[in-house]
Amino acid sequence: MRIEYRILWVEDQKNWYDDSKGLLEDYLNDLGFLLKSKLCKSFDEVKEEFGRNQLKEYDLLLVDFSLAGSPNGDTIIKFIREEVDAPILTDVIFYSTDIESVRTSLKENGFEGVYTSPRVDFTDKAERVIDSTIKKVQEVNSMRGLIMAETSDLDELMTDIILKLLNSDISEQIETYINQLLSGISDNLAKYELKDIGSKVKHSGYFNSLKKAKTINKLYKIKKIGVEKFAHQYDTKVISTRNLFAHVIESEKNGEKVLISHLTGKEEIFNEERCAEIRKNLIYYREILENINEQI
Numbered sequence: 415m416r417i418e419y420r421i422l423w424v425e426d427q428k429n430w431y432d433d434s435k436g437l438l439e440d441y442l443n444d445l446g447f448l449l450k451s452k453l454c455k456s457f458d459e460v461k462e463e464f465g466r467n468q469l470k471e472y473d474l475l476l477v478d479f480s481l482a483g484s485p486n487g488d489t490i491i492k493f494i495r496e497e498v499d500a501p502i503l504t505d506v507i508f509y510s511t512d513i514e515s516v517r518t519s520l521k522e523n524g525f526e527g528v529y530t531s532p533r534v535d536f537t538d539k540a541e542r543v544i545d546s547t548i549k550k551v552q553e554v555n556s557m558r559g560l561i562m563a564e565t566s567d568l569d570e571l572m573t574d575i576i577l578k579l580l581n582s583d584i585s586e587q588i589e590t591y592i593n594q595l596l597s598g599i600s601d602n603l604a605k606y607e608l609k610d611i612g613s614k615v616k617h618s619g620y621f622n623s624l625k626k627a628k629t630i631n632k633l634y635k636i637k638k639i640g641v642e643k644f645a646h647q648y649d650t651k652v653i654s655t656r657n658l659f660a661h662v663i664e665s666e667k668n669g670e671k672v673l674i675s676h677l678t679g680k681e682e683i684f685n686e687e688r689c690a691e692i693r694k695n696l697i698y699y700r701e702i703l704e705n706i707n708e709q710i
Contacts, residue, residue, distance in 0.1 A: 416560055417696055419447040419544070422469060424477040424490060426455045437537050438544070445548060446693025456481060460490055469494065472504055473547055476540065479510035479519075488519040491528065503527055507543055509536045549686075554673065557689060558659045564696045565623070565656045571703045572626040576615050578710050579629070584636050591632050595625045623653050630706065640706045651695045658682060 419442050425431045431453055439449040452472075454460045463469065477490055491506060508516045509531040516530050531539035579588045589611050596614060614620045624645065631645040641647070658680070662673040673682040682688070 417446075417448055417564055417693055417700075418450045419474075419548075420472045421449065421451045422454065422460075422463065422472045422475045423451050424454045424460055424475070424481065426478065426481050428453075428455075434537060434540075438540055441541050442544065444690070445544075446690040446697065447548075448697060457490055457493075461493065464494070469504065474540075474543065475504055475506040477506060477508050479508045479516045480512065505529070505543060505547060507531055507536075507540060509533050509539070554659075554662070554664050554684065557684075557692070561656055561659050561692065561696070564700075565652060568652065568696070568700060568703060569618070569623055569626065571700070571707065572623075572630055573616060575633075575703065575707050575710065576626060576629050577612055578707070579633060580612060580615070582710060584633075587636055588629065588632065592621070592625075592629060595628060596620060623656075624649055627653070630703070633706070633710075639709050641702055644702070648699060652699055655692055655695070 421438075423431060423435070435449070435451055438451075442449045452463065454463055469475070475494070479488070488508075491508075494506075495503075504527070506528045507530070508519075508528060510516045511533050513530060513532045529539060529543055576588070576592075579585065582588075592611060592615065615626075627645040627648040630640060630648075631643070634640040634642060634644060658673065658675055662675055662682075664684070665672045665674055667681070667683075673684050674680070675682075
């Protein structure tokens with residue numbers, strides 16, 4: 415799981431789907447996740463989606479037990495669970511106005527990892543199951559992987575923006591500024607002999623995350639595109655967090671997990687609130703960079 419929380423949603427009532435999706439979207443936003451939902455209106459559409467990616471990308475499956483014009487939801491789950499080559503064990507919520515039929519089917523089929531809910535209580539049940547799946551990624555190693563993957567993506571996005579700026583009407587100002595940032599480059603990096611400014615920007619040894627953020631900040635000073643003091647904010651909220659998780663040991667203090675930096679000895683409380691804060695920061699800065707990329 416990354417910043418996106420992905421749901422495969424099997425439902426034939428589009429209006430109900432839209433309303434319920436909006437509620438779960440708000441709930442996940444509060445937890446620091448972006449909801450990505452794929453709607454399938456029939457068993458045939460589920461099979462088509464399975465053929466595309468074997469449903470491996472989804473964190474949760476939501477299935478209306480009684481689809482108009484399609485087999486009952488238990489047929490869908492049989493299809494997913496009983497695939498010989500790649501059985502899908504992702505958590506499932508069956509929901510229906512006829513909840514007793516759902517529960518009877520579960521007893522008969524012995525499905526594992528399947529929850530049930532009356533349609534009227536669906537949102538509450540979905541939120542509780544989402545909580546349980548998210549807890550699986552709240553451990554240090556899982557969060558470390560999420561942070562490293564997301565910050566790597568943000569680095570690539572900043573690089574793309576800067577390369578576009580080097581081919582824009584402010585290219586000379588941006589290139590001059592980049593050369594200033596690189597003026598103190600250490601001798602051991604000179605061996606790469608990168609002469610082209612674009613090649614230097616792409617090389618993380620020459621041009622690290624903070625230098626990229628400073629260049630994005632320079633864009634704001636020149637054209638007022640982006641946000642003020644971007645580099646300082648990004649360094650504090652993203653780069654520092656990435657560096658912390660890259661060099662920590664895990665301990666416990668007063669019943670809570672504590673991360674202790676190898677480099678500084680600094681302690682950081684590691685709990686659900688902190689995890690949500692980190693994810694929200696990553697989403698916030700991705701949105702800023704994507705907006706910048708669209709404007710230039």
